[in-house]
Amino acid sequence: MHFLSIRMMNYGNALFENTGEIKAFQKVALDYLHKEHKKDGSINPIPFTTFDVGANKGGYAKACLDIVRKTFTLSTSYKWYSFEPSPNTYEKCKDTLKDYPDTHIVQLALSDSIGIARFRVSHADFLGTNGLLTDSEDLHHTETASEIKVPTTTIDQYIKDNNILNINFLKVDAEGFDLNVLKGAKESISEGKIDAIQFE
Numbered sequence: 001m002h003f004l005s006i007r008m009m010n011y012g013n014a015l016f017e018n019t020g021e022i023k024a025f026q027k028v029a030l031d032y033l034h035k036e037h038k039k040d041g042s043i044n045p046i047p048f049t050t051f052d053v054g055a056n057k058g059g060y061a062k063a064c065l066d067i068v069r070k071t072f073t074l075s076t077s078y079k080w081y082s083f084e085p086s087p088n089t090y091e092k093c094k095d096t097l098k099d100y101p102d103t104h105i106v107q108l109a110l111s112d113s114i115g116i117a118r119f120r121v122s123h124a125d126f127l128g129t130n131g132l133l134t135d136s137e138d139l140h141h142t143e144t145a146s147e148i149k150v151p152t153t154t155i156d157q158y159i160k161d162n163n164i165l166n167i168n169f170l171k172v173d174a175e176g177f178d179l180n181v182l183k184g185a186k187e188s189i190s191e192g193k194i195d196a197i198q199f200e
Contacts, residue, residue: 022067025064025198028168028195029048030071032048033072047079047102048072048076048169049164049167050064050079050080051083051155051169051170052171053110053155053173053174053181055082055105056084057093058105060173061080061082061097062100065100078102080102081106082097082103082105083108084107085107085109085119085150085152086150087107087121093105108153109152110153110154110181112181112184113154114152114153114154114157115152116149118149119147119148119149121148155167155184156185156186156188159193165193169195170185170197170198172197172199173200182199
């Protein structure tokens with residue numbers, strides 16, 4: 001069963017730890033822990049896997065990974081994938097998460113196709129408005145934003161390429177392209193490979 005969450009998003013709250021976004025992740029993580037031990041007493045060998053699509057500077061990931069550190073036992077494995085295509089923001093995300101093991105910072109845009117796409121990069125303090133551009137959008141280089149090209153792939157293709165069996169939690173914050181990301185996960189969703197999805 002897939003859990004689609006919109007109402008648990010919490011805008012306007014500067015502290016990630018107090019938002020509905022974090023509480024949604026915490027609920028899924030705790031549910032995983034309750035089911036971690038098999039009936040025969042052995043530990044589930046498949047790690048708790050999270051995809052953070054639109055990771056930005058890594059603040060959301062850090063807050064969630066702090067929950068993992070506090071609640072997961074040493075015998076419980078996890079894998080975290082943060083996707084951030086903007087070169088500068090990607091570097092900031094890497095720096096934010098440098099002390100967290102089993103964390104993969106991926107410089108790719110997830111969408112509904114594989115190739116190269118136009119991407120808006122906001123300057124200075126406008127990091128939160130980075131995002132893919134549609135074919136019809138005409139963006140000229142300005143003081144606040146410029147356009148670059150970024151590689152794209154789909155969730156379906158990425159998990160095949162990296163031998164990922166299951167995504168326990170998928171968070172999508174793709175600045176208006178959330179539906180495209182979910183279209184790129186159509187096969188994974190239909191096959192029950194994604195347990196929970198949170199999007200704006």
